[in-house]
Amino acid sequence: MKKILPLVAFLLISFAGPIFADERLKISVSEQDAVIFVDGKPSGSSAEIKIDKGSCVAVRIVKIGFLTENLSFCDKKSAATIPKSLYVELKRDDSYDASLKIDFANNDIDVRTTKPEVDAWRLMNQIITSQFDIIEITDKETGYLRTAWAVQTFKGNTIRTRIVVKLGGTDPLYYKIKLISEQSGEPGTSPKADERFQEWDRVLRKYEGVVNEIQNRLK
Helix, strand or coil, rough: CCCCHHHHHHHHHHHHCCCCCCCEEEEEEECCEEEEEECCCCCEEEEEEECCCEEEEEEEECCCCCCCCCEEEEECCCCCCCCEEEEEECEEEEECCEEECCCCCEEEEECCCCHHHHHHHHHHHHHHHCCCCCCEEEEECEEEEEEEEEEECCCCCCCEEEEEEEEECCCCCCEEEEEEECCCCCCCCCCCCCCHHHHCCCEEEHHHHHHHHHHHHHH
16 A cells, blocks of 8 residues: 555656746836836836746836836746846936926917017917928918927837917907927827827927917017
């Protein structure tokens, strides 16, 4: 009987195959206040991740002013070897550094003027065309103007900017001006791909003064 038990145990192990442990990975980040998301759930600025056998884990590392890192780890035969630890050096977001947060981005700003309508319209056009190369629509009779999108691509982002002007009223004379700033979150996005852009609460520095200039010069 004593000889049979070891034999049974050996046979059970042989048929069951080798026993594999789940993989574990410890991630740390260069920026202490970055947030690591594991399968969409935040886990702070460092994380120890358990990766079940045969499964994958999606890791996203986020910090304002830096490019987002998206990583994936799989505990599968065909996947790359999972390290025991990983240090991630976040890179600066150059679109963030080239811009600043402005409260009036994507909001209508009322600009009142005491100038005659013809003079106000001409002056406003001069200011806008000094900043934007192409006027897409202009109609003096209705007081409507819209520039074409001005597009700038960065390492991890595409920014498109335009100005829209609408006549607000004639007594007193005022215009509603909106500086529209949008981002796609990826480089090289076509400005025509509307579905890939979303409002951005920042404005490229080159356009930061255009609304204030209109306000000051139309007084």
